[in-house]
Amino acid sequence: MESVGAVLQRHGGWATRAELIRATSRRTVVAALERGEIVRIALGIYALPGLPADEVAVLAYDGVLSHLSAAQALGLPLLLRPEKPHVIVPTKRHPRPGPPAVLHWADTTSGERRNRITSLLRTVVDCSRILPFSEALAVADAALATGRLSQDELLAATGAMRGHGCPNARRTAAAANGLSDSFLESILRALLISAGIGGFEPQVLVTHGPFRARVDLGHRTARLALEAEGFEFHGSRRDFAADCHRYDELVAAGWLVLRFTYEQVIGDPAWVVATVKAALARRLAS
Numbered sequence: 148m149e150s151v152g153a154v155l156q157r158h159g160g161w162a163t164r165a166e167l168i169r170a171t172s173r174r175t176v177v178a179a180l181e182r183g184e185i186v187r188i189a190l191g192i193y194a195l196p197g198l199p200a201d202e203v204a205v206l207a208y209d210g211v212l213s214h215l216s217a218a219q220a221l222g223l224p225l226l227l228r229p230e231k232p233h234v235i236v237p238t239k240r241h242p243r244p245g246p247p248a249v250l251h252w253a254d255t256t257s258g259e260r261r262n263r264i265t266s267l268l269r270t271v272v273d274c275s276r277i278l279p280f281s282e283a284l285a286v287a288d289a290a291l292a293t294g295r296l297s298q299d300e301l302l303a304a305t306g307a308m309r310g311h312g313c314p315n316a317r318r319t320a321a322a323a324n325g326l327s328d329s330f331l332e333s334i335l336r337a338l339l340i341s342a343g344i345g346g347f348e349p350q351v352l353v354t355h356g357p358f359r360a361r362v363d364l365g366h367r368t369a370r371l372a373l374e375a376e377g378f379e380f381h382g383s384r385r386d387f388a389a390d391c392h393r394y395d396e397l398v399a400a401g402w403l404v405l406r407f408t409y410e411q412v413i414g415d416p417a418w419v420v421a422t423v424k425a426a427l428a429r430r431l432a433s
Contacts, residue, residue: 151179152195161194161206189245200246204232205263207245211235211255212263214277217270223289224330226282226413235265267296272304275319276312281337283319288333291325298323326350331375332363335412335419339364342420344427347373355400360393362404369430372397373423374406403430 154170155162167176176193179185185193189207201220205212214233218225233249240252251273259265265273271290275283290296298320305313305320322340326349327333339347351365353372362372397404405426407419 151176151185151193155185155193155195160198160202161188161192164191164193167193189243201232204234204246204248208234208236208243208248208250210237210250211259211265213251213265213270214249214273217265218274218286220264221267221270221290223270223274223286224333225286226330226334235259267293268300268304271296271301272308272316275305275316276308276310278315280315280318280341281334283315284322284337284340285327285330285333287319287323288325288327289330291323292327294325298325324349328361328363329375329377331377331409331412335373335375335407336364338412338416338420339423342424344420344423346427347371353397353400353402355396358396358400360397362397362402365402366427366430369427370400370402371423371427371430372402372404374404375412376406376408 149157149170151167151171154167158166164176176185180187180193183196186196188194188198188203189209192206194203194206201212201216204210211234212220212232213235215225215229216233219228229249231247231249233251235251235253235255238252238254242250255265259269264270267290271287274286278286287301291298291301301320301323305316308316322337327336328350332349336347336349339345346366346368347364348367349364350361351367351372352359352361353365363375364373365371394404403426405422411419
């Protein structure tokens with residue numbers, strides 16, 4: 148006879164009480180539960196200890212992983228990880244006891260119920276309902292960059308949506324593109340959009356003789372480049388020299404380069420916007 152743990156391993160870490168009893172016995176299941184070898188995560192559902200919180204919540208509520216939790220599972224960037232799993236449950240489902248979770252009542256597709264997670268498109272739309280514009284744009288940009296979602300699909304989905312968060316979702320869809328190279332770049336671009344600063348394009352190619360480089364955000368008329376500098380640092384003298392060479396070539400090509408760190412973009416957005424406005428006004432006036 149298999150052990151209860153072996154049965155759960157074979158079932159992917161969880162199983163119903165009936166499945167466990169059928170594979171072992173009622174007494175064996177009770178004993179394993181008392182010894183802490185298994186845990187009950189919902190009525191009639193048992194699992195191995197240590198199952199990820201997202202999976203436990205989805206199983207306990209018999210729902211679909213969604214919103215920020217789905218974005219994290221799909222590898223989309225978030226400023227902050229969700230404190231609790233986000234789970235969609237059927238609209239007519241009455242609340243039931245379960246682990247800590249953010250529950251959303253909505254309809255889901257058969258594919259989402261089968262996979263236990265919302266689709267890429269649905270995830271982006273749901274996130275754009277509840278996240279600030281800058282963070283929603285970062286999620287949407289990253290989703291478009293995968294090539295598995297188009298802006299037309301996103302525009303159609305947000306155009307047809309109803310209820311809470313529609314204006315933010317439609318604004319996000321209109322601004323999103325698949326060109327942004329990083330989460331921080333998207334956040335920086337969102338700051339400019341929110342401040343009404345136009346003319347900046349993501350990943351602008353700058354050439355100067357044989358030199359070719361892309362800048363995170365470039366204003367072609369003003370020849371003003373904005374670089375979003377993340378946590379990365381120069382790992383060697385060679386890296387540092389290459390970065391200096393790139394910066395000098397951009398300046399020699401007539402571009403002014405402003406470099407903004409993660410702490411500045413996230414922690415002091417007003418200063419970032421004011422700095423860009425001042426530099427842009429000076430460049431356009433010269």
